[in-house]
Amino acid sequence: MSKTIATRDAYGKALVELGKENKDIVVLDADLSKSTKTAGFYNEFPERFFNMGIAEADLMGTAAGFAAAGKIPFASTFAIFATGRAYDQIRNSIGYPKLNVKIAATHAGLTVGEDGATHQALEDIALMRVIPNMTVIVPADGPETEQAIRAAADMKGPVYIRLGRPNLPVLNSDDYKFELGKGVVLKEGSDVTIVATGVMVSVAVEAAELLSKDGVSAEVVNIHTIKPIDKDLLVKSAQKTGAVVTAEEHNIMGGLGSVVSEVLGQFAPTPIEMVGTEDTFGESGTPNELLQKYGLTAEKIAEKAKRAMARK
């Protein structure tokens, strides 16, 4: 996996392409356009780009107004500010009226790195998925991001797209087909299912390789759409392998681990182990140091996979 790209870069690229095709697309940012990569759209279509300044509540409300008047706004800022500071605006002015706003939030998770806990959104998936009408997407790599952005623009209704800061390995080929709401089986297996999202998908692939050295056959599922969740795929895979481990760059409370538990608890009770941050804030460090320190690693996934298998 030599090629790498940050999901935020893929987002910026996709926006420019979409902007050429659809005049209704407008982009709003909160003084972070160079970081969120919306600056590319500004360069191409300055009349359709709106910098709202450091005012996230106003950013979301203005996006809601654009959508109410028929535009397709992409509202961007860091995930922590989008979902934390402007939660009420997203809930009441976007989610409740089911307005066609796309919230593309970057710098999610521990991999923001050195800025530390205040800038590391580890609860944004939880906050967004509990809002009725909201679709939640967490792409795993560049190509998936580009297609996810396109799918978000094509559907009507509010969407939260969780993007990251660092470069990530490209997992998906150029002919990859993203289907909203559908999980992707990256590797078939029979002993345990690793369900991963976002940054952790490529780590899950590594974990499966580690497990195969120990004679364990792991199935790897990429859940890029957290909501609506691909219930059928989760149930099918869990019934086949009988053990599940989830992996996410997010608090295990309220995120992917919770979603998978909710689904399997109701439809296919299965031993589940979770990899993610465990009810803790992050701290400053390099992305890799943080992933190591908080146990978001291939080794940890493999270890928990075995633990889940032992509980069969």
Place this chain on the structure above:
Amino acid sequence: MNKNLSKEKLEVLSTAAKNVRRSILEMVTAAKSGHPGGSLSAVEIMTSLYFEVMDIDINDPQKEDRDRFVLSKGHATPVLYGTLAEKGFFPKEEIQNFRKINSILQGHPDMKNIPGVDMSSGSLGQGLSVANGMALAGKLNKSEKHVYALLGDGEIQEGQIWEAAMSAAHYKLDNMIAFLDYNGLQIDGDVEDVMAVHPLDAKWEAFNWHVQVIDGHDFNAIFSAIDQAKATKGKPSVIIAKTVKGKGVSFMENKAEWHGSAPSPEQLAQALEELK
């Protein structure tokens, strides 16, 4: 400018205003809850907009190129529903179902289900941003239409209002006109006692808005202010409308306790008698 309304128009508006006041009281009494005080204070503003000013079509409420209205002080929804019903967006009988289960008339405005409601609201402080977004979209579309917003004087204690005040001026939204329903009272009492907002004109002027202060119950003043706001180019306009909370009902006027409580059937009868 400053042309006075014709007798006929004044008559139409005064009748509509009286009917809307009656609807407000009837719906709040039927629901046994709701917000009469700050609804009654905004009646002249709302009837002016919906009966004379705004380009809207009751047969095509979603018409793309239309004037729009955002009730930022969403709890004053009885005045919005009363006005929409009076205008004919939905049958007047519907107001009896206000706030009741399975009704289209939710406790706060719901744009998904109520014909004529341009934006859902209720969480205070959010409407001005939304109106700005609509106005920006109008500018992109090169539309001649206007966006109107109604804010409460207590509501502007929310910080987001001032974020939106900043961005409206930054983007020179001269197609957005905000009314500030300055009735001086909020739930806990006098606005100046709870959290002082004055001086209002200087505040908005400092944010680079065009500011007018008027009597919010005087139709001629409202029309003249809207004309002047429309004629003002390059900046958004706010019309600070001095109003009386509970206006038109003797026992409700200027009483904070009528912010969010419903009259008894006897009180309703008395109020309707006063509004004959």
